Structures are given as C-alpha cells and as structure tokens.
Amino acid sequence: MTTEETGYNFAYLDEDSKRMIRRAILKAVALPGYQVPFAGREMPMPYGWGTGGIQVTASVIGPDDVLKVIDQGSDDTTNAVSIRSFFAKTAGVATTSRTAEASIIQTRHRIPERPLKSGQIMVYQVPIPEPLRWLEPSEAETRTLHALKEYGLMYVKLYEDISRHGTIASSYDYPVEVFGRHIMSPSPIPRFDNPKLDRSPALHLFGAGREKRIYAIPPYTPARSLDFEDYPFAPQSWSQVCALCGAADSYLDEVVMDDGGQRMFVCSDSDYCASRLEKGGRTQ
Amino acid sequence: MTLPVLSAVEVDKWYGRRAACRKISFDLHPGEILGLVGESGSGKTTLLNVLAGRLTPSGGRALYRDENGEERDMHQLSEAERRRLLRTELGLVHQHPRDGLRLRASAGANIGERLMAGGWRHYGQIRAEAAQWLERVEIPADRLDDRPTEYSGGMRQRLQIARNLVTRPRLLFMDEPTGGLDVSVQAKLLDLIRHLANHLRLAVVLVTHDLAVARLLSQRLMVMKDGESVECGLTDQVLDDPQHPYTQLLVSSMLQV
Amino acid sequence: MTTMLIVENFGKTFTLHQQGGVRLTALKNVSLEAHSGECLALTGPSGAGKSTLLRCLYGNYLPGEGRIAVNSRNKMLDLSRAGPREILEMRRETMSHVSQFLRVIPRVAALDSVAEPLLEIGTDPEKAKKAAKSLLTRLRIPERLWSLAPATFSGGERQRVNVARGFIRPWPVMLLDEPTASLDAANRQTVRELILEVKNGGSAVIAIFHDEEMRRLAADREHRLEPPQGAAMEPPQGPSSMEPPQGSPSMGPPRGREGES
Numbered sequence: 143m144t145t146e147e148t149g150y151n152f153a154y155l156d157e158d159s160k161r162m163i164r165r166a167i168l169k170a171v172a173l174p175g176y177q178v179p180f181a182g183r184e185m186p187m188p189y190g191w192g193t194g195g196i197q198v199t200a201s202v203i204g205p206d207d208v209l210k211v212i213d214q215g216s217d218d219t220t221n222a223v224s225i226r227s228f229f230a231k232t233a234g235v236a237t238t239s240r241t242a243e244a245s246i247i248q249t250r251h252r253i254p255e256r257p258l259k260s261g262q263i264m265v266y267q268v269p270i271p272e273p274l275r276w277l278e279p280s281e282a283e284t285r286t287l288h289a290l291k292e293y294g295l296m297y298v299k300l301y302e303d304i305s306r307h308g309t310i311a312s313s314y315d316y317p318v319e320v321f322g323r324h325i326m327s328p329s330p331i332p333r334f335d336n337p338k339l340d341r342s343p344a345l346h347l348f349g350a351g352r353e354k355r356i357y358a359i360p361p362y363t364p365a366r367s368l369d370f371e372d373y374p375f376a377p378q379s380w381s382q383v384c385a386l387c388g389a390a391d392s393y394l395d396e397v398v399m400d401d402g403g404q405r406m407f408v409c410s411d412s413d414y415c416a417s418r419l420e421k422g423g424r425t426q
Numbered sequence: 427m428t429l430p431v432l433s434a435v436e437v438d439k440w441y442g443r444r445a446a447c448r449k450i451s452f453d454l455h456p457g458e459i460l461g462l463v464g465e466s467g468s469g470k471t472t473l474l475n476v477l478a479g480r481l482t483p484s485g486g487r488a489l490y491r492d493e494n495g496e497e498r499d500m501h502q503l504s505e506a507e508r509r510r511l512l513r514t515e516l517g518l519v520h521q522h523p524r525d526g527l528r529l530r531a532s533a534g535a536n537i538g539e540r541l542m543a544g545g546w547r548h549y550g551q552i553r554a555e556a557a558q559w560l561e562r563v564e565i566p567a568d569r570l571d572d573r574p575t576e577y578s579g580g581m582r583q584r585l586q587i588a589r590n591l592v593t594r595p596r597l598l599f600m601d602e603p604t605g606g607l608d609v610s611v612q613a614k615l616l617d618l619i620r621h622l623a624n625h626l627r628l629a630v631v632l633v634t635h636d637l638a639v640a641r642l643l644s645q646r647l648m649v650m651k652d653g654e655s656v657e658c659g660l661t662d663q664v665l666d667d668p669q670h671p672y673t674q675l676l677v678s679s680m681l682q683v
Numbered sequence: 684m685t686t687m688l689i690v691e692n693f694g695k696t697f698t699l700h701q702q703g704g705v706r707l708t709a710l711k712n713v714s715l716e717a718h719s720g721e722c723l724a725l726t727g728p729s730g731a732g733k734s735t736l737l738r739c740l741y742g743n744y745l746p747g748e749g750r751i752a753v754n755s756r757n758k759m760l761d762l763s764r765a766g767p768r769e770i771l772e773m774r775r776e777t778m779s780h781v782s783q784f785l786r787v788i789p790r791v792a793a794l795d796s797v798a799e800p801l802l803e804i805g806t807d808p809e810k811a812k813k814a815a816k817s818l819l820t821r822l823r824i825p826e827r828l829w830s831l832a833p834a835t836f837s838g839g840e841r842q843r844v845n846v847a848r849g850f851i852r853p854w855p856v857m858l859l860d861e862p863t864a865s866l867d868a869a870n871r872q873t874v875r876e877l878i879l880e881v882k883n884g885g886s887a888v889i890a891i892f893h894d895e896e897m898r899r900l901a902a903d904r905e906h907r908l909e910p911p912q913g914a915a916m917e918p919p920q921g922p923s924s925m926e927p928p929q930g931s932p933s934m935g936p937p938r939g940r941e942g943e944s
Contacts, residue, residue: 372550431778
C-alpha cells in the first residue's frame with residue numbers, strides 16, 4: 143500500500159476547483175447526456191492518460207470511498223496502477239480490484255461484468271465526447287444540433303457503417319440516446335457494454351480532459367443504443383467461452399500465445415475471471 | 427389562382443452604410459422559376475440568403491407559405507422551426523458543392539440525411555429512396571456508396587440537387603448552380619433542373635449571372651444592380667425588349683453563338 | 684365569328700440607351716381586329732414593323748401606346764395591364780407564336796419538344812407523343828431524327844420542328860411569323876393545310892408570309908402596315924436576310940426569340 147503524500151490538498155485538486163467541477167457534475171446529472179463545459183485543470187499527467195476522469199474522481203471522492211481503477215478491463219495495466227496509486231497517495235483512500243467492494247470505479251474501456259449496484263459511481267475517461275464530431279467539425283454547429291435535437295447526422299454515421307461494412311461496425315463508442323433526449327458517446331467502451339448503461343442502478347459520470355466536458359447518466363435512466371429497424375442493435379458475441387474460467391457471458395480478449403500464432407480467448411474483466419475461478423470455475 | 431409560396435416584401439439589407447438589397451418585392455407561385463440576374467456585387471446572393479432565412483434583413487419581410495397554407499415570416503420563426511423548414515419544405519443548392527454536401531459521407535448518406543433527420547429509421551428504405559433519387563439526377567445507382575470526392579463537378583452538383591429534392595421541397599433556392607461547370611455539363615444540368623422543376627411543381631429562386639441560363643430556366647426575371655431591382659418582368663420580355671439602360675447594357679454584352 | 688383580338692391606335696417606340704438614348708418608332712397608330720376562324724395576313728414593306736407587332740401581341744415586347752386586348756378564356760385581357768402571370772396563362776391557354784427560328788433547348792429531343800405544349804396542359808404523355816409523331820410525319824421529318832435534339836438539324840428541318848410545335852395544339856389565337864420561309868413546295872403545302880385545319884377549328888390566325896402565293900392561298904384578309912413617319916433610322920438587319928426587321932437591334936439574340944421558358 144502506498145503511503146499518503148503530504149503537501150497536497152485532499153485528492154490533489156484544491157477545494158474551489160472541486161466545487162466548480164461538482165457544479166458541472168450536478169448540471170450533467172440534471173441534463174442526462176448533455177455535455178457540460180467545465181474549466182478543466184492541469185493534472186500531473188498528459189492528456190490522453192485520463193485527466194478528465196481523474197478530475198471527476200478527485201471531485202467526488204471522500205476519505206471513506208473505496209476506489210477501483212481499470213484499463214482495458216484489467217486492474218493491472220500501467221495506467222490503472224498509476225491512477226490508483228495517485229489517489230492512494232493524494233487522498234489516502236482504500237483501493238480494490240474487486241467490483242463488488244468498490245464505491246467508485248474509474249475506467250477507460252470497460253464496464254465490469256458483475257452488475258453494478260445502487261450507490262456505486264462509474265467514472266469514465268473520455269477522449270472525444272462529441273458523437274457528431276465525425277461528420278461535423280464545427281463545435282458551434284454540433285451544440286446547435288444537440289440543442290435542437292437534430293440527430294439526422296448521427297444516423298448518417300450509422301448508415302455509412304452499414305453501407306461500408308454491411309453492418310453497424312462501430313464496436314466501440316457506440317452512440318446512445320439518453321432519457322429520450324440527448325445523444326451521447328459512451329466513449330470508448332465496447333458496444334458489448336452498452337446494455338449495461340440502460341437503467342443502470344449506478345451513477346455514470348464521463349469526463350473529457352482535453353475537451354473539458356462532463357456528462358452523466360443518472361441511476362435508472364434509459365440509455366438506448368441507436369439502430370435501424372432492419373439493422374437492430376446487437377452487442378458483440380463470441381462462439382468461444384473464456385479459456386480460463388469458462389464464462390460465456392463475458393467480453394473476451396484475444397490473446398496471442400506464442401510466435402506460432404497460437405491464441406486464446408479470455409475474459410477482459412480480470413476481476414470477474416478471477417472471482418469465477420475462486421468459486422471453482424474450471425482452469426486450463 | 428394559386429397563392430404565392432414566397433413573397434418578398436420590401437426586403438432591405440444594409441452593411442453599414444452600404445445597401446446590399448433595397449426594397450425588393452416580388453411574389454413567387456408554385457411551379458415558377460424566378461431568375462435573379464446581375465453582375466457580381468449586385469446583391470443577388472445576399473437577397474437569396476435573406477429570403478432563405480440565412481441572413482437577417484435590415485427591413486422588410488420574407489414570407490413563406492408552408493404546406494398547410496400558413497404564411498410564415500422567415501425571420502420571425504424560431505431557429506428550430508427555420509432549420510426544420512430548410513431541411514424539409516425548402517432546399518438550398520449552393521454554387522460550390524462542398525458547401526452543400528458532406529464530402530466525407532457517401533452519396534447515399536448525403537441523400538438520405540434529410541430522410542433520417544425526418545425520422546426515417548429503416549436502412550433498406552432509406553437506401554432505396556437514395557438510389558432512386560441518384561438515378562433521377564442521372565447518376566448510376568452503383569455510385570451510391572462512393573463519396574462526392576470521387577465524383578466529377580457536374581455529378582456533385584446533381585448530387586446536391588438530389589440531396590435537396592429527396593424531401594419533395596416546395597421552394598428551392600439555387601445560387602449559380604451551373605457556375606464553374608464545363609459547357610456540356612452545364613447543358614445536362616440545366617435540362618435536369620428544368621425537367622425536375624416542371625414535374626415537381628417546384629418554385630425556384632435562381633441566382634445567376636448567365637442570361638442564357640436565366641432564359642432557359644426562368645419564366646420571370648429580376649435584374650439587379652447595386653442592390654436594387656432595376657427591371658422585373660417576363661424573362662423573354664426583359665431580354666428581348668429591355669427598358670432600363672443597365673439591362674440593355676447587360677443584354678447587348680451577351681455573347682452570341 | 685368571335686372577336687379574338689383587338690388592336691387600337693397601337694404604337695411602339697424603342698429607346699436605345701446604348702446609343703445615346705435614340706428613340707426608334709417601330710409602329711404607330713395601328714388598329715386591327717382578328718376573328719375566330721379566319722387568317723389575317725400582315726403585309727407591308729420591310730421595316731413596317733410586322734414582326735414587332737406579332738411580338739407585342741404575344742407579350743414578348745412590352746406594349747406601347749394604345750391598346751391590345753386578347754380574348755383569353757372569354758375575357759378580354761388588356762396586355763398593357765396584364766401581369767407576367769396573366770401573360771403566361773394567355774400563352775398557355777390562348778396564344779401561340781411560331782417564329783422562323785426554333786430556340787433549341789439543349790438535349791431535348793425533337794419529338795419531346797413538339798409534344799411539350801400538350802404536356803403543359805396535362806395531356807396524357809402517350810397521346811401527346813402520338814400527336815407529335817403524326818405531325819412530324821406530315822412535315823416529312825424522318826423518323827430517325829425524332830429522338831435527336833434539333834441543335835444539329837438543318838435550317839429547314841428546324842423550322843418544320845418549330846411549325847409542328849406551333850400546330851400541335853389548335854390555340855384560339857395563332858401568330859405565324861414567316862412559317863414557310865425556308866420550306867420546299869411540298870412542306871409549304873402541308874403548312875397551308877395546317878392553317879386551314881386550325882382555321883376550320885375556329886382559331887384566329889395572324890400571319891406574316893414571305894411569298895405572295897402562300898398569302899393568296901392561306902389568308903382571308905390582309906392588313907397593310909406602313910413604316911411609321913419618323914422611323915427613318917432603319918434598324919440593322921439580323922444575320923439572316925430572311926429575318927424580319929427587329930425593333931431592338933442592338934440587343935437580343937439574332938435568332939428567334941419566342942418566349943420559351
């Protein structure tokens with residue numbers, strides 16, 4: 143366990159900044175899916191490493207919270223480890239890799255497989271918050287499109303997917319309509335995780351550090367993945383099960399085993415996989 | 427007697443102390459094409475943009491009669507309503523296709539956008555409708571998945587027209603639609619516009635500096651100079667028996683073949 | 684016999700701003716009437732303003748002094764008070780103008796060009812095509828040309844397409860400006876028959892004929908126009924010696940100028 147550093151305010155950010163960010167979060171909760179601009183602070187790490195998520199976490203975290211950080215579903219990657227140790231040092235909070243024990247889960251790519259509970263907060267690190275950016279470069283125009291609920295353009299992107307690939311190929315960052323109003327990028331989770339956003343008991347907060355935007359899906363809020371009548375939304379599925387724990391309901395990563403091209407499919411959620419194994423799941 | 431689909435009532439537009447349009451009035455009925463002609467800087471494009479609700483006039487009104495027969499002041503509408511009209515009952519064909527097309531999206535998506543904005547959610551139907559319109563503007567349907575960047579200039583312009591017409595608008599604004607095209611390509615496009623306007627009973631406000639284009643397409647002509655309408659009437663009458671010195675100069679400057 | 688057209692004390696003057704504002708009087712004190720079922724020939728020397736008068740009647744030139752009234756759908760329409768929309772309606776419902784020259788529309792096939800006036804009033808496209816084909820046949824346009832745009836046709840062929848377009852419908856008032864100028868004897872004969880047919884159908888025909896024989900055979904009455912006093916400045920001729928004097932010589936295309944749109 144890392145020891146707490148002194149010389150910083152609790153959770154690194156000063157209280158005024160936190161208050162400002164909390165106000166943005168409250169607004170984001172009140173307007174589900176709406177991107178609230180906020181005065182993003184400089185953090186002691188480069189953009190792209192999760193500065194948006196860290197500022198959100200720093201603003202909502204308290205001494206009694208238990209923090210879990212995942213990157214690509216795993217608690218052990220560099221980014222996850224360094225963010226976890228950052229908060230352990232600056233806030234002295236307890237950390238965990240277990241989904242069930244965490245009160246705040248900061249994530250980069252995944253929503254844990256174990257169903258979230260009421261009272262848990264998911265914090266997402268978002269690179270590009272604007273789902274319409276792909277076709278409309280002007281921020282003024284995209285904000286107008288959201289304001290007027292003009293979402294023809296979003297369907298243009300899905301249309302393009304189908305005409306290029308024969309199916310809606312967006313496997314990550316698949317847009318959702320939140321509370322029947324705003325279209326939002328769940329960036330950058332796989333569309334496998336999209337159904338977990340719909341009416342989730344947990345609070346989902348999204349922070350984009352570079353673009354300085356915060357948005358939210360409050361608990362139990364409908365989040366509908368966009369689709370066409372003849373091309374309905376479908377999460378990814380695999381013909382295999384996890385090679386380690388045998389899970390058939392989990393998002394699988396393909397792992398290359400050797401230079402001969404041997405590969406296997408394993409759970410991307412390492413905590414889920416490990417807890418299944420503990421409970422007596424099969425091993426190889 | 428039909429009611430006008432568009433009425434300009436003493437439309438004024440000033441930039442500081444310079445007038446871009448002065449007291450322009452006319453009525454446009456379903457199925458009519460009105461040509462706005464004049465040299466660069468005569469105010470014709472400014473007038474077009476005011477009429478289409480893209481510029482706020484300094485005075486006067488642009489009244490559009492919507493499909494329910496209600497007269498709507500283009501500049502009193504909420505932005506949401508104005509934009510809704512512009513992508514349903516109205517259309518705007520830009521001189522440069524890049525201003526009116528999404529160059530990063532396929533032709534099919536370009537045509538389908540207005541449908542999707544209007545709530546179409548069946549990919550197969552959207553695609554079929556887009557393919558049909560592509561053929562109506564004489565582009566082979568197998569180019570449906572190509573991007574406009576892979577199209578020639580004339581094809582892009584026709585694509586822009588299809589993108590506008592897919593919602594069966596009642597009023598179309600066209601800004602120099604044949605500008606910058608080769609003559610042979612121009613002829614094809616003119617014929618197409620003429621044909622479609624006839625068949626769809628479209629009202630069109632057509633800005634052009636080319637009197638031959640105006641003669642071919644428009645029934646009525648307004649000649650603009652320094653923001654003013656110096657002459658307005660039947661196209662063949664204005665061109666064959668021009669009254670104003672400026673119109674006579676324009677007509678006598680026209681190249682003959 | 685219904686009065687279809689009344690011209691009273693009509694005069695037309697052109698002001699040429701490009702030439703120092705010189706004023707040309709093309710017509711002065713013209714009075715005439717035309718009735719249904721007759722052919723009225725306009726005669727007079729070159730420069731008497733015959734073509735100019737036809738153009739004024741058609742609304743192609745703005746009316747000048749005096750009065751022109753056209754019986755359009757049983758109402759007398761005063762051209763000097765009629766708005767553009769009323770004139771367009773008059774052209775659609777009541778009056779046609781066949782000039783010597785066909786204004787070619789790029790890419791439109793001869794057959795479609797001839798059928799167009801019927802389609803404008805909502806005739807079934809198949810019927811319209813059939814009528815156009817029969818007229819083109821009568822005017823000896825070979826079938827292989829029907830689907831081509833007349834841009835590449837010879838002068839005589841173009842004129843026959845033009846005549847066919849002008850006779851596809853029996854308009855109540857028909858203005859013919861030298862319809863046979865470049866036609867051979869057989870086709871002149873056909874045009875004469877066509878005039879007779881529309882006359883018998885009740886149309887009022889007002890025509891300028893370039894040859895005496897045609898006039899003698901086709902016209903019921905003549906009205907002679909004289910060059911107005913003070914029109915000493917003869918407007919320059921167009922590129923074709925066949926073209927009648929034009930009222931506004933410094934402007935306007937040298938070819939036919941009927942009100943296509």
